[in-house]
Amino acid sequence: MSGVWIISENRRQSMEILNIGQQLADKMGTRVSALLYQNREHVEDCINHGADEVMLLPPLSSEQPLESHIPVIIEEARKGEPDLILLPATPRGKNMAALIAARLNVGLVSSCTKIDFNEESKTLVMERLSHGGAAVQKVICTASPAMATIPPRTYETAMPETGRQGNVRDLPPPPASAIKVIERKLKERETKDISEARVVVCVGRGIEKEEDLAIARQFAEVVGGAIGCTRPIAEEFHWLPEELCIGLSGVQIKPDLYFGIGVSGQIQHVTGIRNAKVIAAVNKDDNAPIFKAADFGIIGDLYDVMPKLISELKK
Ligand SMILES: Cc1cc2nc3c(=O)[nH]c(=O)nc-3n(C[C@H](O)[C@H](O)[C@H](O)COP(=O)(O)OP(=O)(O)OC[C@H]3O[C@@H](n4cnc5c(N)ncnc54)[C@H](O)[C@@H]3O)c2cc1C
Numbered sequence: 001m002s003g004v005w006i007i008s009e010n011r012r013q014s015m016e017i018l019n020i021g022q023q024l025a026d027k028m029g030t031r032v033s034a035l036l037y038q039n040r041e042h043v044e045d046c047i048n049h050g051a052d053e054v055m056l057l058p059p060l061s062s063e064q065p066l067e068s069h070i071p072v073i074i075e076e077a078r079k080g081e082p083d084l085i086l087l088p089a090t091p092r093g094k095n096m097a098a099l100i101a102a103r104l105n106v107g108l109v110s111s112c113t114k115i116d117f118n119e120e121s122k123t124l125v126m127e128r129l130s131h132g133g134a135a136v137q138k139v140i141c142t143a144s145p146a147m148a149t150i151p152p153r154t155y156e157t158a159m160p161e162t163g164r165q166g167n168v169r170d171l172p173p174p175p176a177s178a179i180k181v182i183e184r185k186l187k188e189r190e191t192k193d194i195s196e197a198r199v200v201v202c203v204g205r206g207i208e209k210e211e212d213l214a215i216a217r218q219f220a221e222v223v224g225g226a227i228g229c230t231r232p233i234a235e236e237f238h239w240l241p242e243e244l245c246i247g248l249s250g251v252q253i254k255p256d257l258y259f260g261i262g263v264s265g266q267i268q269h270v271t272g273i274r275n276a277k278v279i280a281a282v283n284k285d286d287n288a289p290i291f292k293a294a295d296f297g298i299i300g301d302l303y304d305v306m307p308k309l310i311s312e313l314k315k
Contacts, residue, residue: 004028005082005145006051007035007073007096011042012157012196013088015049017150019158020115021086022050024124027117030083035073035171037066047166049158054166058173063181066092067099068174074103076171082145084124086115089149090195097149104147109139111252112148113275134267152195153254154275187243194244199225200255200276202246203239205232206262206283206302210239215306216261222313228253230269247272262302265290282306 004025008014014034025032031052036042038059046054055076057069077085077100085100087093089111101108113136114127124146130137141147194200201220203213213227220227227244234245246253248268258276262283263269270293273279280296281288282305291297298305 015157018050089151106143109148197226204263
């Protein structure tokens with residue numbers, strides 16, 4: 001076995017993926033290598049959290065896209081022959097993963113929610129949602145390296161162990177690329193990234209008018225949560241941006257608390273919240289499917305319930 005690689009953009013993702021990477025490496029009898037984009041300050045952290053080796057990609061100029069690193073990563077992968085490469089299922093991680101998998105001519109398990117190593121058959125078994133979240137697909141990777149992207153917060157942060165030793169290796173700069181970045185613009189965001197939020201307040205079609213989003217915003221402020229929404233709110237009404245849509249065609253979230261306001265709880269939506277630690281919902285229909293998924297439910301009119309909840313929580 002020649003190793004588990006993790007390729008990540010920031011500290012939090014590295015620590016989460018190192019957790020599963022190290023567990024798998026232990027079972028596989030191999031070591032963990034972390035490949036970082038110029039984050040020299042995270043090297044020690046990565047080693048203390050389970051990396052046996054850190055490979056550092058050099059800084060890029062403002063004209064070079066992140067994808068410029070691909071040829072160097074491919075060359076290292078061909079030389080190092082890792083058994084498994086893990087990346088975060090973030091927009092950037094998914095893009096890099098697809099490019100790497102295509103060039104290595106291997107499969108890629110996207111948005112993988114569970115990975116295990118079967119010590120008898122010596123195979124990696126991965127799970128991901130399929131059929132609109134109604135089924136779990138089990139995938140056994142036969143090509144090497146196996147590759148997967150893992151949604152943020154699927155795994156807890158690895159436990160640190162101070163004084164661990166590891167190698168640090170600087171990788172070469174990227175070769176000249178035909179692609180040149182002319183301008184970078186930050187995408188305007190309604191709120192912070194909801195896939196990383198600990199509390200998510202989700203707005204559904206039970207909210208009657210756009211102005212009434214204020215109710216959800218007030219509640220979110222009181223509970224320190226980020227706003228999310230169902231697909232109709234983003235795609236039909238355009239009251240909130242599509243990046244806040246939760247579910248099959250939106251983001252998968254894993255907060256400590258999900259609070260649905262006027263959300264019916266159709267399977268395509270619930271698929272995105274099933275990993276929340278606690279699910280709570282307010283809905284006036286006691287037969288709403290959200291109550292089957294919920295740990296706590298309030299049956300009532302949101303226009304009556306929410307102001308009361310907000311004022312109680314403010315106390
Ligand atoms: C291929 C596919 C992909 C999809 N992907 C997604 C996805 O990623 N995310 C997603 O969300 N949906 C997705 N959908 C749509 C999904 O099937 C549902 O239509 C959608 O989630 C419903 O949104 P909703 O709960 O806001 O609205 P509704 O289903 O209309 O539910 C509104 C709820 O509000 C309640 N309500 C109404 N008034 C009040 C009130 N005053 N007080 C309290 N409760 C009230 C009602 O009882 C009802 O349960 C997808 C559908 C398809 C076919």
